[in-house]
Amino acid sequence: MGAVRLPGFAPLMLAVVVGAIGVLIVAPLAVVFIVAFSKGVPAYVAALKDPDAQAAIGLTLLVASISVPLNAVFGLAAAWSIAKFEFPGRRVLLAIIDLPFSMSPVVSGLVWVLLFGAQGWFGPFLADHDIKIIFDTSGIVLATITVTLPFVARELIPLMQDQGSDEEAAAVTLGAGGFTVFRKVTLPNVKWALLYGVLLCNARAMGEFGAVSVVSGKVSGLSNTLPLHIEALYNDFDFVGAFSAASLLAGLGLVTLVIKTVLEWRYSGELSAGRRR
């Protein structure tokens, strides 16, 4: 778009936007770091070295390292089949993938409790076979996957639809087999969008609170992820501890933002098709 003359009230609108961003986003973010370091660096380091904090960090990394790759695989498969093929129910599938975006995360957690909780449908069966899902890491992983399900697929689908399947068809006529076509043509064409989706998915997976809080037993040092750990410390009036842990998540958010911006700037044409126009 060319330079458009701003109307007279534009400075006022701009002031409102900048003010809102300042008060609602920048100031709270600054507060996180100010409180985290309010008793000095040693207290900050000590709060993060606390065994419960270490356990929460470890659990969060573990959950993300399981759920993000699974979601990347799911997202690729879903986007590939939805974007490149016509089949009955395609539109329904496309709509359902978005459901976690429009549904409260608490519900995403609750459905697993209803299924696998002690009073749930499969509760007695699981108890008989000594399998623990709810109040266990596997429950947290399940809830996280549910909540972050659309992230990768949503990045890939518009791009793959825009690219069509002519290149794949060309590769086949040139003698390439199905897997070669996927590895040498389909995947390289979406690699930056895939990375972008994985990044967003990871940030959400590590920061998820609602769904995880329903399925986690919230045992400090055992089944608390970072967001749950922060809540526990805050409820115990341990502000330095809470905000030190929160600074990690805030830092993750900032790093994600930087990489995301670099990707958008450098590979805008190879990210989502819609974003380009």
Added chain:
Amino acid sequence: MSSPLADDADITDDAGALQIRGISKSFGRYPALHDVSFAAAEREFIALLGPSGSGKTTLLRVLAGLETPDAGEVRFGGEDFLAIPARRRRAGMVFQHYALFRHMTVEANIAFGLKVRPGKDRPASAEIKRRVADLLSLVQLEGLGKRYPAQLSGGQRQRVALARALAIEPRLLLLDEPFGALDAQVRRDLRRWLREVHDRAGVTTVFVTHDQEEALDLADRVAILKDGELIQLGTPQQLYDDPKNAFVYDFLGPACQLPGVVDAGRLRIADWETAAPADAPSGEVDVYFRPDEVEFTPADGAGLAAQVRGALTRGAELRIDCLVEGRTLELHARAASAPAGVAVGMGVRFAPTRFKLYPRGSE
């Protein structure tokens, strides 16, 4: 519909001979191809010509193995072609929008078909390099091997697509509107060049286009399709001399049409009469003639009476809009043979020197 295979009887199981019999294909309730049959000899250059929606691209994709027909048979070099999966057909295809691999360089695009071969059939990398260099020079793109498709012009991309298809030493070359996205001058240059490449490579080629000039210029024989059916197949000369019906006549070039009546060996159009050809249908007919196949006669002589509505000079040619029998026809005359002092409102007479008659309202 009568079989267009009459002159194909001698096309047999030669290595590069293609036989298509009774191919039908529907997409849902939409029939794309209906009982299409024809044959192409080894090294022949066939154009599939038709308006959009005529099924020509679907037929090409059937040959490539990208679509499976509902019925029919395709034999190539005596083999059942439909039983061979697309990747093993060695049918080099050039797509309408080229479908170059956007993340690969020109060289990598051309080498793709060789590099994906299984180990024992894959040429050594030095050999692949040499073949890519040869192909780059064949398509006149030396020095552009390291570029990416986005850095090339439309004509250059088209040539990369052709080089990529030729790299696999195809047994059959399939081209889907390869010049569709290019401007007129580039199209004409590439057309001549493509024919040269075909003659040198000696590959049976099927070429899809909606541009009749392109088809008639390039192909050994042209197959005209409409609504999924093969209407006529013949050499450009055969088609031009004897279009099977009004659709083919119309499609092959600018056409003028007037109503006439054939009776007792005479053709009458308005107040003008001439001998009807021996094979003319009798009764009410549509008379078709080309705008440049007319002869102007003196205003008091024999011929169709017309009133000049406008005139335009194009080089050595004069284009005259005439009102004849309530229709406006654009007639072409060489400036030298045009009636003297053509002016709007003037009365002239003309007679078609060559014409075709089709039963009224038929297609």
